[in-house]
Amino acid sequence: MPIHFNDLxxxxxxxxxxxxxxxxxxxxxxxxxxxxxxxxxxxxxxxxLKSAPFDEYIRxxxxxxxxxxxxxxxxxSNLYHQWFxxxxxxxxxxxxxxxxxxxxxVIVFGCESATETxxxxxxxxxxxxxxxxxxxxxxxxxxxxxxxxxISFEDCRTIPISR
Ligand code: SF4
Numbered sequence: 001m002p003i004h005f006n007d008l009x010x011x012x013x014x015x016x017x018x019x020x021x022x023x024x025x026x027x028x029x030x031x032x033x034x035x036x037x038x039x040x041x042x043x044x045x046x047x048x049l050k051s052a053p054f055d056e057y058i059r060x061x062x063x064x065x066x067x068x069x070x071x072x073x074x075x076x077s078n079l080y081h082q083w084f085x086x087x088x089x090x091x092x093x094x095x096x097x098x099x100x101x102x103x104x105x106v107i108v109f110g111c112e113s114a115t116e117t118x119x120x121x122x123x124x125x126x127x128x129x130x131x132x133x134x135x136x137x138x139x140x141x142x143x144x145x146x147x148x149x150x151i152s153f154e155d156c157r158t159i160p161i162s163r
Pocket of ligand 1: 002025028029083085087
């Protein structure tokens, strides 16, 4: 089910900026990163509300942007129902708009629908919207549960959206 992505060159796209708010969709992009790194998507006993590989991916990006003079903050979605940016409430979009006003750009990690959610939220601001990933298809994978409490995706293939 999750959408599969390739990375885009966010550091180049953010060149010249001083600040950016990173807005990640915690579902499909997190699955993409976990599968690519052959790591569990979730380790429920270790980190109940986050996918460690994606968390690390975002932190590495923040360090790379910092080296280029771009200060960043992550707009965190800690509750499960906030993970899916394609289904955000208007209250959540309003909150993003309030946060985004303090930054020159929003860097969004997610599909076209996630980007649409962000564009909608920030349309009344001066924020530039930068996409962090590009959709390549839909994943076909086997969901596996491992002890102690890990969730992984195995035998993954990327199926093009229109054949
Ligand atoms: S917004 Fe896009 S990337 Fe995020 S959960 Fe929905 S379909 Fe997946």
